[in-house]
Amino acid sequence: MSRNKIIGAVEIGTSKVLVLVAELVDGKSLNLIGFGRKPSAGIKKGEIIDFKYASRVTHAAIDEAEKSAGVNIDSIYLALSGGHLGGSFNKGSAQVSSxxxxxxxxxxxxxxxxxxxxxxxxxxxxxxxxxxxxLLDKKSVKSPIGMQGEMLEVGFWSVHGDESTIGNYLHVVNGFGLEVDDMIISSICSGEAVVFPATKEMGALVVDIGRGTTDYALFRNGNIIRTGVVCVGGDHLTNDLSMGLRISPKEAEELKKREGSLDAEKLVPGSKAKVMLRGDYTIGDREIPFQSIYKILQARVEELFQIIKSDLGELLDTDDLAGRVVLTGGSSQLTGIDETAARVLGMQVEMGELPNWVDESLRVPGNSTVLGLLRYASNHHNLNAVTSQNSGFLGKLRSIFKPKRLEVA
Amino acid sequence: MARQNRQKKKSGRDWKSLRQAPTRKPGTRIAWWRRAKIRFHTVALCLAGTCGFAFLVVAVSYFTSNPLEVNLAGPSGTVDVIDFQTNGSLGKAWAVKTLDIPKETRLMDLNLHALKKRIESEGQVSSVILQRRYPHMLRIKVTEHLPILKIYIADPELGKKCLLVSESGVVFEGIGQPEQMVGGLPILFGGKLLKDSEGFLPLKVVSKIKPLLDAARKKYPHIFRDWNRIRYESLEGQDALVGLVRINSPLAKEVIFSTEMDFMTQLERLDYVLNYSNREGWTPLSLVDLPGRKSATVRLSGEMPRTIIGQSQLF
Structure with missing residues (x-):
């Protein structure tokens, strides 16, 4: 019997709350049917600082998405980010017993x-x-069962977060009358959306620069080997411009969007090129040296990539990583950011492209997390469907006659 | 399972160990409205389902007890069989004669509307249903007027004739009625019998005496059996509500009922008077005038009228 499930992908970000509604047909194909977007409130650097406002904007976005889809969502998949996230690499080993x-x-x-x-x-x-x-006797193997060896080793990159912060996110969604089916960190979601499997095999570093945080995930041989969150985002660039140029944060945000650039070609040494603060020549509008904007932005962006480079350390060894850096997220639209990334990280950089199955209007870097989340949700749902087949009397009966499936990770 | 639990315990808690409570109080007004909307839809759906189920049950029970007669058209042949059903005395021979369907007429070629009119032109017929039963049968279901009275007329066209009267006042000839039954019917006098181009009009007077006849037939059949003449006299013109019903029977040459008084009370009085008179050997009585205020007046044959006081002061 066919069963269409309505799933909602929710990203509660620092700048906006995005909700995508999709219909999962027979657990196979995914139809995008609804979209909701509201400016964020009560969120800072990926953490809820005002539960009431955060709930209000999140519920409004989910409601808008449900209305545009014309259906009620069955379950929610939530993207998670923030400085509270951490990770550790845990290794385990076992002697081959046979x-x-x-x-x-x-x-x-x-x-x-x-x-x-x-x-x-x-x-x-x-x-x-x-x-x-x-690793079987220090040699990497995809599936070790049946192979000959003495020592079997396996490593897990385990991502963990703060209990109360995670609880707050859950309660925001629960307050709408929905349950969170799964929670996925933003960097993995973005990787799902903008990195092709072949690129993951070659090795890739996905950097999602948001407004409050920057999430990254390092892929090697098709596996995620490291993830991380840097609490630096587009807001910091705005803030730096505001402080450095002594202008209001609103003016700084507009100036960043209009004139912000890291394009070194624009900058001639000793140049006295100037840009207008507001550009409308009204009272209060004034000239600002482009060099100042460039230097402020350049310093912060370089710092951001330096932090990522430092976090990844030896893992970013370009000999092992034949792939490239893929930039995505709303703040990655800053002109010339790819060149700065390439210079600091010492790798080839490209801007992430969203897949063709996404509608043109949604194909913007700021939506990569929520689109990847939806893709993850559809794959994850299939896995759940497989495991749920073995529950219940009929499932157990079926499992008797089927070869056992190894489930790891 | 134990191993999985142990593994989980050892490996630390994951976010799924946090309790989620989506059914708790809604967090915002938007969530409250959404929940209210879902609940309203659920209740509406349940109600619609219940109504639908109830309708189904009623419909099934109705159609089980009153199965639909489905007429399926099949090959049409000549009318070989006439299936005649009636609640009265008309017979199949009368139907065949009245319809006069030519031989070799195909069932499909019958003009049922014209045939229906032909049958209904007979005053004795109240209603008729005609059905084609393929391939060869015409089914006729007749409902007749049943007689409760008879009248004698002297019509310039028909001459002297006995006609029957139904409880709705319809006057008809009484085809196929058994003579014994017709002979036992009381004769109605009084009332004006009118006629138009299609025949006699219903007698209005019947509606006034029908309650008396029904009550007598039901409660006092032994008295009703002896009634042989009934006359209705209006006191204030033809259509007035108040009138007298005069009845002749072997035990009392004239019994007077009034439409102004409850017929059942008057019948009780008559029953008492007749019983009393029988015991006393006074029958046949000359007159019983029932609608007195507290008493009935009785006149014995060849004597002065006297008043009989009932045992229970009923009169």
Whole structure:
């Protein structure tokens, strides 16, 4: 019997709350049917600072999306970001137990159990355990079962976050009468949207520059090996311009959008090129040296990429990473940011492109997280559908006659 | 399972361990409206479902007890069979004669409307249903007027004739009525019998005496059985409500009822008077005048009228 599920992808960001509604037909195809967007309130650097305002804008966005779709959402997938997110790489190992030295399922489970056994400090909760490839006698293998070896190792990149912050996000959605089916960190979502599988195999660093935070995820051999959040975003650029040029934050935001550029070609040494503050030649409008804007923005953006480079350390070794840096997010639209990224990170940089199945009006870098979230949700739903087939009497009966499926990570 | 639990316990808590309560109090007005809308739709859906189910139950029970007669058209042949059904005395021979359907007429070629008119032109017929039953049968279902009285007329066209009267006042000839039944019907006098181009008009007077006849037939059949003449006299003109009903029977040459008084009370009085008179050997009585205020007046044959006081002061 066919069953169409209505899923909602929600991103509660610092600048906006985005909601996409999609119809999942028979767990296979995804139809985008609704969209809601509201300017954010009560959120700072990816964390809720005013529950009431955050609830109000989130509910308004979900309501708008439901109305545009003409249906009620069944379940919510939520993108998570913020400085509270952290991660740790946990390794586990197990001796191959069979007498002939071939790896069996029990060995993989023991290695996984060992890797996941690391406890978190109080008030921290795991969000994802992202499995890296198995190592059999230090050699990377995709599926070790049946292979010969002595020592099996596996590593997990485990993302965790603050319990109360995560709880706040859940309660905002619960307050609308919906339950959060899954929670995915923003960098993984953006990676789903803008990086092709082939690029992930080659290795790629996805950097999603938002308004309050910058999320990144490092892919190698098709796996996510590291994620992170830097609490620097478009707001910091605005703030720097406001402070540096002694203008209001509103004027700084408009100036950044209109004249903000990191394009070095525009900057001739000793140039006295000037731009107008507001551009409307009204009272209070004045000339500002372009060089000042450039320098302020350049300093902050360089700092941002330096932090990412520093966080990733040896993982960013370009010998291992044949791929490229993919920039996305609303603040990645700053002219010349790709050149700065390439210079600091020492890698080829490209701007993320959203897939063709997305409507033209939605194909903007600021929507990459929520679109990737939806894509993740559809894949995840399929996995759930497979596992749920084995529940219940009929499912158990079916599982008796089916070969067992190894589920790791 | 135990291993999975142990693994979970060892590996620390994940976000799914947090309790979600989406059914709690809505967080904002938008959420409140949404919940109210969903609840309203749910209730409306339940009501519609219940109504639909109830309708289905009623419809099924109705059609089970009153199965629809489905006439399926099939090949049409000549009219070979006439299936005649009636609640009265008309017979199939009368129907065949009245309809006069030519031989070799095909069932499909019958003009049912004209045939219906032909049957209904007979005053004894109240209504008729004609049905084609393919391939060869014409079904006729007749509902007749049933006689409760008879009248004698002397018409310039018809001559002297006995006609029957139904409880709705319809006057008809009484085709096929058993003689014994016709002989036992009381004769109606009084009232004006009118005629138009289609025949006699219903007798209005019947509606005034019908309650008396119904009550007598139901409660006092032994008295009703003996009534042989009934006359209605209007006191204030033809259409007045108040009138007298005069009845002749072997036990009392004349019994007077009034439409102004409850017929059942008057019948009780008559029953008492007749019983009393029988015991006393006074029958046949000359006159019983029932509609007195507290009493009935009785006149014995060849004597002065006297008043009989009932045991229960009923009169």
């Amino acid at each position: 007498h002939d030295g071939r790896v069996v399922e029990q060995d993989t489970l023991r290695a996984i159990e060992d890797a996941k056994s690391k406890r978190l400090p109080d008030k921290r909760l795991y969000i994802h355990h992202i499995r890296n490839p198995f």
